[in-house]
Amino acid sequence: MIRRTALLLVILWPHAIWADVIVRRVDTTLDGPDGTVTVTLSEPAPWTVRMLGAPPALAVGLPPGAAADAALDLRTGPDGSMVLRVPLPVAATVASAEMRTGTDAAVIAIDIRMNPQPVEDVLGDAGTGAVTIALDPGHGGVDPGALRGTANEADLMLSFAREVAEVLRRAGFRVVLTREDDAFVSLPGRVSAARAAGADVLLSLHADAVAGGGASGATIYALSTDDPDALTAELLTRHGQGDRLAGVELDAPGDEVAGVLMDLARQDTGPRAEALADDLLDAFRDAGIDLHKRPLQGAAFTVLKAPEIPSLLLELGFMSDPRDLRNIQDPVWRAIMAQAIADGIAAWTLDDAVAAGRRMR
Ligand SMILES: [Zn+2]
DSSP: OHHHHHHHHHHHSOGGGGTTOEEEEEEEEEETTEEEEEEEESSOOOOEEEEETTTTEEEEEEOTTOEEOTTSEEEEOTTSOEEEEEEOSSOEEEEEEEEEEOSSOEEEEEEEEEOOSOHHHHHHHHTTTOSEEEEEEOOBTTBOOOEETTEEHHHHHHHHHHHHHHHHHHTTOEEEESOSSSOOOOHHHHHHHHHHTTOSEEEEEEOOOOTTSOOOSEEEEEEOOSOOOHHHHHHHHHHHHHHHHTTOOTTOTTHHHHHHHHHHHHHHHHHHHHHHHHHHHHHHHHTTOOEEEEEEEEEOOGGGOOTTSOEEEEEOSOTTSHHHHHHHHOHHHHHHHHHHHHHHHHHHHHHHHHHHHHHHO
């Protein structure tokens, strides 16, 4: 699949387009447990960032054709994209990253958090608010989502996200919402909000209605580029509707380039997201929540595409199913579901810290 996308990239983006991108300089500032790495480019370009293990380093992905001064460690990646390696003195995690563009340069600013402490300390952090969960209430504004009677998905998901946030905060997590009211936020905007907040997890909340009936029960989607089945294809269309209504340009030029680069970053994030899905499904089963007959599925939802944040899309159930609709509107069921989500995330936080410790060694 990666190879096929890479081929597409060559067709869509002749080499010359990015051949002007030059890495001008790299600066690393370390200050106690935090630090900042800035990468100055001659002009804006698609980019990705991910952390490499032993020895610790940042890998900044840049488009094919990008060049750099010989003193910098810029290599050609397996798919033809360029990878700039920035060595770090100790293991760290990416707290946030953004590109700032000026008149004659673009700067990728990457805030990092040093984590040289042993696994036990990482585990200790887990319960004290160090882990940030971004909850994404689906739809909003011009896009109400599914409608059944007087209920709409956008409002139900916003209320539910607030309820989950409350449970998570009581459990010691830091929580951000990608929208705080009935506002329209584009799909890429939701991902940006999570990244800007330094989210460790992004969970998008939905309860769509689907044609044909038959779909019922909680379903978790992880990122996959496999061809979608009929239900997934319908959900992909539904979730893109808001952006189309609001005139957000989908598949903007550059997305294909970024997509290939992001495949590299997702090599770490993908398995972490799937582990989170497993822990959530275990918690749902323990809580007696009805699950879809295939409760874990894959789809290329835009909100799942943050390369460095394990991200999942949860259909709590389907508003087209009468029993699911009753559950989603029932405060008791919602409280049980909110607690199950918090339990699943808490279990994963510990699993993930142990796995991170293993990766570090
Ligand atoms: Zn939805």
